[in-house]
Amino acid sequence: MINPDVIVIGAGFSGAVIAERFATVANKKVLVLEQREHIAGNCYDYKNEDGILVHRYGPHLFHTNKQHVWDYLSQFTDWHCYEHKVLSRVDNQLVPLPFNLNTLDCLYSVEDARKLKALLFENYGEGQKVPILTLKNSSEPLLRQLGQTVYDKFFVNYTVKQWGCAPEDISPEVTARVPVVISRDNRYFHDFFQAIPAQGYSELFKRMLAHSNIELVLNCDGTQRLSLNRDTGKIYFDGRRFDGQLVYTGMLDGLFSYTHGELPYRSLKFVYERHKKAFYQPATTVNYPNEEAFTRITEFKHILPAESDYTVIVKEYPQNFVRHDPERDIPYYPIFNQKNTKSHDIYQGLVRQFPNMTVLGRLADYKYYNMDDAVDNALKCFDRLNGAVDD
Numbered sequence: 001m002i003n004p005d006v007i008v009i010g011a012g013f014s015g016a017v018i019a020e021r022f023a024t025v026a027n028k029k030v031l032v033l034e035q036r037e038h039i040a041g042n043c044y045d046y047k048n049e050d051g052i053l054v055h056r057y058g059p060h061l062f063h064t065n066k067q068h069v070w071d072y073l074s075q076f077t078d079w080h081c082y083e084h085k086v087l088s089r090v091d092n093q094l095v096p097l098p099f100n101l102n103t104l105d106c107l108y109s110v111e112d113a114r115k116l117k118a119l120l121f122e123n124y125g126e127g128q129k130v131p132i133l134t135l136k137n138s139s140e141p142l143l144r145q146l147g148q149t150v151y152d153k154f155f156v157n158y159t160v161k162q163w164g165c166a167p168e169d170i171s172p173e174v175t176a177r178v179p180v181v182i183s184r185d186n187r188y189f190h191d192f193f194q195a196i197p198a199q200g201y202s203e204l205f206k207r208m209l210a211h212s213n214i215e216l217v218l219n220c221d222g223t224q225r226l227s228l229n230r231d232t233g234k235i236y237f238d239g240r241r242f243d244g245q246l247v248y249t250g251m252l253d254g255l256f257s258y259t260h261g262e263l264p265y266r267s268l269k270f271v272y273e274r275h276k277k278a279f280y281q282p283a284t285t286v287n288y289p290n291e292e293a294f295t296r297i298t299e300f301k302h303i304l305p306a307e308s309d310y311t312v313i314v315k316e317y318p319q320n321f322v323r324h325d326p327e328r329d330i331p332y333y334p335i336f337n338q339k340n341t342k343s344h345d346i347y348q349g350l351v352r353q354f355p356n357m358t359v360l361g362r363l364a365d366y367k368y369y370n371m372d373d374a375v376d377n378a379l380k381c382f383d384r385l386n387g388a389v390d391d
C-alpha cells in the first residue's frame, strides 16, 4: 500500500478492531503491520494433528457484560457456548475456584462450614464477591481466619509464582479478579455472555481483517519503519512524512528506544503435552497454587469438543520477561505498581507530542485488560478518532 490513511502496528484485538473500523466505517486505507508470523496476537489458535483447537499462548476464554462488544464480534464469528470452570489442587483434593460455598464445604467440617457461611452472609451478604485481601482483614475474627487460610492455600504461593512477589506487593485489582464468592456458583466468570468463537480466534481475526481496504504485512516490526521527530511532532514512515493516523499497540518503551528505561512485564513459558487418552483432567483448567513450578494446566478439548483418541494440555510456567531472549521475550502481563505506572506515564507524555499518533491495548496502555476491554477500548478509540479524522 503506497499511501495508507491509517497505519496500525499490531494485529491483536486492539489493532484488528481499529483497522476493521477504519476500513469499514470510515472507508480508509489501512496498513496493518504485525511483527509475528500470524495475526490474532496472544489469542492465536490452531488445529493440531488431532483436530483439537489449541491456544498457542495459553487459554483465552471470552466473557463480557458488554452487549455492544458481543454484537460487534458476532459479525465475525458464530459462538460455541462455553462457561469456564476451574479447579484448584489444595490439600490433595481438587476443589472449585473461585473459592465459594462449595469450596468451603470441601475444606471444613459440616459444623465449621455452617458457622462460616452464616458469618459470610451476615457480614457481606449472599451472592457478594469479596477480594481475598479484604476478607483477610475482616473485623470478624473467624472470617479473618478464613481469609488467612484461603490466602495461604490458594493465593500466596500462586501469586509468588505468577508475579514474583506477594499479593500485597502488586495492585490489589490483580487478586480481586478471583474473589471469594458467597454463592454456590462454580463458574470462573459471572458475565452474561460467555462463549468461544466456534471456528476459533484466528478465524475471527481473519474475517475482521479480510477487507479490501486493509493490507496486512506479517513478520514486520513496524517500529523499524517508523521514525519519530520529537522536536516537530512529525512521524516518518519508510523515510517519508506520514500525516495520516498512526495507531500503535506495542510496548511504549521500545517505540521510544528505551530513553526512559525498560517497562517490566511478566512472561510465561508454555509446555504442551499430547496424551493418548480421552481426557487428562476433569475440568478445563486445574490450578496448582502450591508445590509445582507451574501455575496451572489447561486441557483444550474441554473448551471446544473434538473427536480424537488424544488430548492436549498446556502447563504454564511464569518467568521474567527478557527482551531479545527467544525463550522469554513475549510480554504477557504488565507489572503495574506505582513505580512502573509512573515510568509508563512518562512514555505516554512522549506519545502526546505526536498529534496523529494514538496508542491502544494491553501492552501500550500497560493495563491488565480482558479481551472484551480491549475490544471496547478500540471501538471507543475509533469513534473518537473518526470524529477527528473527518473534521
Ligand code: UDP
Binding pocket: 088, 097, 154, 155, 156, 158, 159, 162, 174, 175, 176, 177, 178, 287, 289
Ligand atoms: N490467583 C491466585 N491463585 C489462583 C488463581 C489466581 O493467587 O488459583 C491470583 C494471581 O495473583 C493471579 C490473579 O489472581 O495472577 C488473577 O488470576 P486470573 O486467573 O484472572 O489470571 P489470568 O487468567 O489473567 O492469568
